[in-house]
Amino acid sequence: MKMSLAQRVLLSWIFTLIFLIMLVLKLDSKIDWNWFLIFLPVWTFDTILILMLIVKMVGRCKPDLDPREGEQSVKTRLWYLTALLLKLAFCVTLCCRLQRVADMWVSVVCVPLWVLLGGALVELGHSVFRYRRE
Numbered sequence: 001m002k003m004s005l006a007q008r009v010l011l012s013w014i015f016t017l018i019f020l021i022m023l024v025l026k027l028d029s030k031i032d033w034n035w036f037l038i039f040l041p042v043w044t045f046d047t048i049l050i051l052m053l054i055v056k057m058v059g060r061c062k063p064d065l066d067p068r069e070g071e072q073s074v075k076t077r078l079w080y081l082t083a084l085l086l087k088l089a090f091c092v093t094l095c096c097r098l099q100r101v102a103d104m105w106v107s108v109v110c111v112p113l114w115v116l117l118g119g120a121l122v123e124l125g126h127s128v129f130r131y132r133r134e
Helices: 005-027 041-057 069-098 110-134
Strands: none
Touching: 005 041, 041 069, 069 110
16 A cells, blocks of 8 residues: 555645544534544544554565564554554543543543653654764
8 A cells, every 4th residue: 555645645634634623613612522533533544554554564574575674664663653552542541531431630641642752752862863873
């Protein structure tokens, strides 16, 4: 499944636009929908990204492929998959908090987001210092 850059950008903008329209309607009390329905475009887009990542990672497991060749690429894609799952966990806990399914503190809701941001900082530092060593 190969998408051009224009298709990926268009898909991102469409899902973002749908989500923002639904969010504004919910915050203005024009609709009385469940918060899980409001976040549905975000989860749909994340599901598409996760499936694409899994397909690319499975494609690296071919029997005739040298495992040392793309080791860094697999690690990077594994980090991307982890980051997407952390974002998904943050969205689910946020919806649970907003819908009052579970009574939890906001700091507990933000834990997946903080772990995601910490991992992004480590990834950024690793990429910056890797180029300095070479």
